[in-house]
Amino acid sequence: MTSATIPKAHDLSRHLNQLSRSRVASPLKDIIKYMKEPGMISLAGGLPHPSFFPFGEMRAKAYTPDVDLRSSEEPSSTIELTIPKSATPSHKNTLSTALQYGSSYGSTSLSSFIREFTSRVMVPAYSDFEILLHSGNTDAWNKVVNILCESGDYVLVEEHTYPSAQALWAPMGCRGVPISIDKDGMVPEALELVLKNWDRTHSGVKRPHLLYIVPVGHNPSGATLTLERKKAIYRICVEYDIIICEDDAYYFLQFPPYVLPSQRKPQNVETESSDVPNQKSAFDGQAYIESLVPTFLSLDVQGRVIRLDTFSKTLGPGNRLGYFVCNPIFAERILRATEVTTQAPSGLSQAFVEELLVSWGIEGYLTWLAGLRDCYTTRRNWMCDIIAENFDLIPSPENFVDDVVAVRKDHGSTKNTVPFFSFSFPKGGMFAWIKIYLSGSTTYQVMKETSLSHEIATAKWAEAFWMDLIKEKVLLTPGSYYTPIIGLNERMPQEPDVAFFRLAFSFETREEMKIGIARMTSVFERWW
Structure with a gap:
C-alpha cells in the first residue's frame, strides 16, 4: 500500500468526554509560539534566561548498541555523548533548550526520530497519526482516561489487569468489565460475548467504549496476543465502536518458545540455557522487526487505537519518558490537557535520550532492542529451568489452560498426584504467573471449614501463604x-479454591533466583 492510498483516521471525537471537550488552548503557550518569530523582542514570557542555568555542559558515557550485555564485565564498547549549553552549526541539542519551558509536544528532533522509527517498525495503517511525548505509560494512561472516561463509565479490561491502570479510573466511579484471558492473552470470543449481551445484562447502562489491554508480555501473566487474536479483537472493537x-x-521483549531442559536437543542445550548465548555475526534489523507480532496500530485503518510506548523498559524507567501514537483529534485533546498539567516530560531526559538515539540511529536502536530481548529471554529461561529443577513439571490436563502443572519433585507415576500450581512459559515481558490449586493444602481445608465462604478462605490462605x-x-x-x-469497593469474584502469584525474572541474578525458588519450594512442601 502506497502512502497515497493509506487512509486518514476517522473522526472519533464522539468518544471524548465533557471535560476534554471543554478544554481550551493554554494562552501562555500561544505566547511562546510568537516568541519564535524572527526579530521578535519578547517582554511577555517569564522564561528564565539560559545564562542563569547552572549547567555549562553535560557529558555521558553510553554503550554502543551492539554491546554484549550478558557479559559479567563492564562493557568497554562505549560512545561519548555531549550536550553543550548553546547551539553550534553541528549541534542543535542544547541545555539552553532542554532546561527551558518548551512545547508540550516535546522535542521536535526526538519526535521526528520516533515518527520515523514508528513508521518503519509499527507500520501504522492510517497516514495522519501523531506522535506526542509523555512522562511514561502511567502518565499516558492517566491522560487517556481523562479525555475519554466519564464518571460511572465501564472500562473493558483483562481479567487480571495492571493495578495502577485501574487505580486511575476507580475513584471516578468507573467500573472494570473483566474479559477472560488464557496463555495467549485476551480471548476474543469472550470479549464479543460481553458486548453482544450488554443490553441484556446491563439494561439501561451505557456500553463500554474503551478497552485497556497489555498485548505483549502481559502484566502479570506474561502472555502475548497472536496476530490472529489481535485481528479478531480489532474487528470486534470496530463493530461495537470501542477505542x-x-x-x-514490553513490545520489544518478545521471546522464542521455551523448551524444558529434558526436551532440548543435545546440540541446543548450551545455546538455550547458557548465560551467554552465541552471538550472531551480523545483525539484521528487518529480520528482528519481522520476528515481532505486529501491533494493533498496524491493523488500525480508522485511528481507534491509542498506542502507549515507553522507554522505561528499554532505556530505564527513571527517564520518565515515552510517547503516544494516536489520531490527530485525540492528540490535540491530550495536548490541551498536557499544557495545564505536566506541560512536558523532563527536558533533560528528552535531551539525553535524543542524543543517544540520534547517535545510535534507528538500526542501532533496533540492535540494542534485540540484545535486550536476548537478555530477558535468558532470564526467562533461568527461571523456568530453576522451577523445573525444584518441581516435576507435567503436561497440563485438558481442563487446564496453562502449559504445565508443577507437582512435588520425584512424585513418581501415581495418577493421584496433587498439583501445587500450573503456569505457562512467558512469551514476553518480565513475569511468570502461577495458579495455585488449594484443594490439596490441608491448611486451606481447615480455613475453608471455619470460614463463611470460599472467597474468605481463599483470601485468608493467600495472605498467610504470602x-x-x-x-x-x-x-x-x-x-x-x-x-x-467492578464496583464501589467491589472486585471481580475469584475462581474458587485457587490463588495466583506473580514472579519477576527481570532483576535478580541466576544464583539469587535459585535461592529464592528453593525457598519457595520449601514453603509449598510445608503447606501440602
Whole structure:
C-alpha cells in the first residue's frame, strides 16, 4: 500500500468526554509560539534566561548498541555523548533548550526520530497519526482516561489487569468489565460475548467504549496476543465502536518458545540455557522487526487505537519518558490537557535520550532492542529451568489452560498426584504467573471449614501463604493486586479454591533466583 492510498483516521471525537471537550488552548503557550518569530523582542514570557542555568555542559558515557550485555564485565564498547549549553552549526541539542519551558509536544528532533522509527517498525495503517511525548505509560494512561472516561463509565479490561491502570479510573466511579484471558492473552470470543449481551445484562447502562489491554508480555501473566487474536479483537472493537488503548511497554521483549531442559536437543542445550548465548555475526534489523507480532496500530485503518510506548523498559524507567501514537483529534485533546498539567516530560531526559538515539540511529536502536530481548529471554529461561529443577513439571490436563502443572519433585507415576500450581512459559515481558490449586493444602481445608465462604478462605490462605514466603525471605506479588475493580469497593469474584502469584525474572541474578525458588519450594512442601 502506497502512502497515497493509506487512509486518514476517522473522526472519533464522539468518544471524548465533557471535560476534554471543554478544554481550551493554554494562552501562555500561544505566547511562546510568537516568541519564535524572527526579530521578535519578547517582554511577555517569564522564561528564565539560559545564562542563569547552572549547567555549562553535560557529558555521558553510553554503550554502543551492539554491546554484549550478558557479559559479567563492564562493557568497554562505549560512545561519548555531549550536550553543550548553546547551539553550534553541528549541534542543535542544547541545555539552553532542554532546561527551558518548551512545547508540550516535546522535542521536535526526538519526535521526528520516533515518527520515523514508528513508521518503519509499527507500520501504522492510517497516514495522519501523531506522535506526542509523555512522562511514561502511567502518565499516558492517566491522560487517556481523562479525555475519554466519564464518571460511572465501564472500562473493558483483562481479567487480571495492571493495578495502577485501574487505580486511575476507580475513584471516578468507573467500573472494570473483566474479559477472560488464557496463555495467549485476551480471548476474543469472550470479549464479543460481553458486548453482544450488554443490553441484556446491563439494561439501561451505557456500553463500554474503551478497552485497556497489555498485548505483549502481559502484566502479570506474561502472555502475548497472536496476530490472529489481535485481528479478531480489532474487528470486534470496530463493530461495537470501542477505542483500544494499547499499553505496550514490553513490545520489544518478545521471546522464542521455551523448551524444558529434558526436551532440548543435545546440540541446543548450551545455546538455550547458557548465560551467554552465541552471538550472531551480523545483525539484521528487518529480520528482528519481522520476528515481532505486529501491533494493533498496524491493523488500525480508522485511528481507534491509542498506542502507549515507553522507554522505561528499554532505556530505564527513571527517564520518565515515552510517547503516544494516536489520531490527530485525540492528540490535540491530550495536548490541551498536557499544557495545564505536566506541560512536558523532563527536558533533560528528552535531551539525553535524543542524543543517544540520534547517535545510535534507528538500526542501532533496533540492535540494542534485540540484545535486550536476548537478555530477558535468558532470564526467562533461568527461571523456568530453576522451577523445573525444584518441581516435576507435567503436561497440563485438558481442563487446564496453562502449559504445565508443577507437582512435588520425584512424585513418581501415581495418577493421584496433587498439583501445587500450573503456569505457562512467558512469551514476553518480565513475569511468570502461577495458579495455585488449594484443594490439596490441608491448611486451606481447615480455613475453608471455619470460614463463611470460599472467597474468605481463599483470601485468608493467600495472605498467610504470602507471609510465610516473606518469612522465608522470598517475595512474590499477590495475584489479588490484579483483580479488576467492578464496583464501589467491589472486585471481580475469584475462581474458587485457587490463588495466583506473580514472579519477576527481570532483576535478580541466576544464583539469587535459585535461592529464592528453593525457598519457595520449601514453603509449598510445608503447606501440602
